[in-house]
């Protein structure tokens with residue numbers, strides 16, 4: 169995984185069944201690439217934290233703006249401070265599984 | 268007191284000012300209809316859910332207030348989709364409320380179960396699937412706020428039948444919610460004024476945002492003080508006064524030659540309440556290539572989406588205009604306006620000889636003369652729509668309702684019914700095509716029920732004219748699927764619904780018949796023969812630069 173080419177977007181979202189669809193739907197509908205997702209509920213389960221691994225290209229700004237517009241997205245941060253080990257291990261895990 | 272989910276819904280809709288709801292009942296929304304029967308809200312029985320959706324749109328577009336429509340689950344919901352998507356692309360505040368199979372059946376492929384939540388997700392501003400009646404107390408006020416505030420848009424609410432039935436105790440009813448409007452940074456305001464004062468050839472490019480925010484009067488003052496010419500998108504028509512030398516009409520694919528050519532001249536583009544749609548900008552790379560760009564729009568995701576700006580504000584355009592105004596210099600801009608006059612003479616918009624009554628532009632102007640400026644015009648989609656945009660003069664916002672973003676045939680007629688419903692005392696006229704009108708013709712029954720002042724004028728060219736035009740110009744005149752071998756007798760169709768029908772083609776004096784038809788109160792359908800070979804000119808080929816126009820050099 170190339171560090172410069174990718175960025176991690178951290179989202180705090182309302183935790184309900186539709187929130188994930190809204191977020192992934194945005195990526196497919198607008199033709200943005202989504203390279204990885206991590207998601208878990210936080211606090212008392214009312215909200216979730218999501219980490220999206222996305223390509224760092226000219227469309228990133230538009231992705232971020234569209235994500236911020238989503239009703240279920242409460243907070244958005246770009247985590248330049250994170251490296252991608254998080255996702256690297258995930259990718260290893262997935263590779264290991266085969267078909 | 269105890270209320271069922273359905274009763275809570277209806278009570279909240281009453282509370283939020285909803286007086287009329289178009290829709291069609293079915294198994295999954297019967298409890299809602301039962302509660303509706305006990306309420307003061309009037310139900311408008313449409314004949315197709317798409318009709319109901321567009322009636323709601325006509326109400327919302329003509330007033331700016333959210334309107335509600337109802338449908339049952341499954342096919343009722345899928346029939347609504349086109350109207351919801353249309354509202355999304357033109358930022359129209361409608362709230363679509365659908366019945367759903369009971370919660371325990373969800374996900375079992377039950378009778379008339381469809382994933383309405385999933386289907387409406389990409390075509391709404393936001394959507395909800397309700398899980399308990401208590402949620403309605405949260406969601407309904409929230410739906411009104413979302414639909415209306417910021418950039419308006421459609422909201423879909425799916426309510427399972429058991430939630431409609433379930434009773435809960437309600438001790439306190441929620442009040443309407445509003446979003447706080449963000450303050451605009453004063454430094455940016457002053458910077459924009461400076462740029463305008465400094466510019467030699469500023470140009471206002473305005474759109475639907477001006478109408479949404481009620482900024483038309485502020486715009487007129489703004490443009491007048493500094494003598495800034497105005498060009499409008501399709502969605503902005505009616506925001507600026509069409510008389511006067513500062514008005515340049517519509518830009519883009521079917522704009523006048525001088526308008527599109529002036530875009531290359533401007534040194535400062537004021538893009539206010541617009542989203543740089545390709546029908547307006549042509550090839551975006553070449554759009555206003557000489558100009559600095561100032562963009563103001565309520566939706567921050569529109570800023571820098573397609574065109575990099577020099578200065579921008581993501582905020583309310585009315586506030587922005589009012590705040591910039593005091594810093595604007597009074598300026599007559601003699602040179603720039605003289606240049607514009609020269610362009611208007613050199614590259615004019617050609618009007619045909621007056622003697623051809625059924626020449627499309629003449630015909631639109633004839634309709635224009637028979638109506639009052641406050642009358643509401645709706646159109647369908649096609650050549651007739653573009654002819655209206657080119658030749659009708661709109662002097663008030665919300666008097667021109669048209670499907671811009673989605674370009675949906677079938678929009679016009681139900682939208683006219685909605686406009687008439689929401690504006691008692693005003694006439695609504697749908698200018699349609701022979702193709703489009705057939706797409707929601709069943710609403711003639713709804714119109715007959717209501718006996719509203721709605722006229723439909725069909726510009727009948729026996730073709731899907733706008734597509735035929737493209738086949739002629741860009742596909743080597745290879746015509747396929749655009750000629751109608753059979754068309755009904757539209758006067759007889761109208762009469763069979765109990766509505767007056769007129770055929771101007773059969774009249775010795777068509778102008779007189781048109782006058783007679785429009786003078787009488789109540790609904791009517793008017794058929795007008797239009798020569799099939801008439802084209803909308805000038806035209807910018809899809810993907811080409813606005814300066815590369817075809818036709819419209821003179822009237823052939």
Ligand SMILES: Cc1ncc(C[n+]2csc(CCOP(=O)(O)OP(=O)(O)O)c2C)c(N)n1
Pocket residue numbers: 647648649650651652674675676677699700701702703704726728730731732733734
């Ligand atoms: C629902 C829908 N289907 C197809 C189209 C593609 N289309 C755009 S204009 C047009 C022709 C419309 O014909 P008509 O209503 O007769 O208007 P005219 O162009 O002849 O004035 C068509 C088929 C569309 N815009 N909407």
Ligand SMILES: [Mg+2]
Pocket residue numbers: 649700701702726727728729730731732
């Ligand atoms: Mg036609």
